[in-house]
Amino acid sequence: MTSQKIGVLVAIPIKGRKLVNRTGGKQSPYVQLKLGEQKKRTRASLIASVEPEWDQEVRLDVFQDQLDMKVSIFDEGKKGELVGDGVLLLNEVIDKGELDVWFPIKHNGAAAGDIYFELTFYAAVRTTPQHLNQPCSTTAIFFFFFFFSKSSSISLQDKEYRAGTACSISGTNQHQRSQTNKN
Numbered sequence: 001m002t003s004q005k006i007g008v009l010v011a012i013p014i015k016g017r018k019l020v021n022r023t024g025g026k027q028s029p030y031v032q033l034k035l036g037e038q039k040k041r042t043r044a045s046l047i048a049s050v051e052p053e054w055d056q057e058v059r060l061d062v063f064q065d066q067l068d069m070k071v072s073i074f075d076e077g078k079k080g081e082l083v084g085d086g087v088l089l090l091n092e093v094i095d096k097g098e099l100d101v102w103f104p105i106k107h108n109g110a111a112a113g114d115i116y117f118e119l120t121f122y123a124a125v126r127t128t129p130q131h132l133n134q135p136c137s138t139t140a141i142f143f144f145f146f147f148f149s150k151s152s153s154i155s156l157q158d159k160e161y162r163a164g165t166a167c168s169i170s171g172t173n174q175h176q177r178s179q180t181n182k183n
Helices: 091-096 138-147 174-182
Strands: 005-017 029-035 038-041 058-063 068-075 082-089 098-107 110-123 153-156 169-172
Touching: 005 029, 005 068, 005 091, 029 058, 038 058, 068 098, 068 110, 082 110, 091 098, 091 110
Parallel strands: none
Antiparallel strands: 005 058, 005 110, 029 038, 029 068, 068 082, 082 098, 098 110, 153 169
């Protein structure tokens, strides 16, 4: 069964701090993000240090059964050595919409530094369910007329009315239009 897409995550790894230097020399770290089958990475930091800066946007589709994002930092050198990694749970950013966070990474269980993220979640746009495109109830029509001007011309999708159903009403303000045309 295919999982349903619930939105898009925009992850911006801004910078790292106190990264462990595994090469003994200059390291050029980059960030790799893995969410489900998607794997994306930043460019290597232009600052070869244990305090790198990336400030690069990465976009990932988020599915309802894939809410754990693997965060890894590698050195771009010859070996592509792992500096550290961890799993970032996306529940909080999905609930809040935005989250700025220092995220700790580890290597073989030992602290390997931190990475600062700016995270933004954009929920997928939902279309109107088919059951909402039903004929209007007399109650819905009453409230529509109560809140809108009597000068509006109303057309209903169907002339059959059922109580307790949602409906679609469209209208135009012809009275307003005719006044505009007279001036």
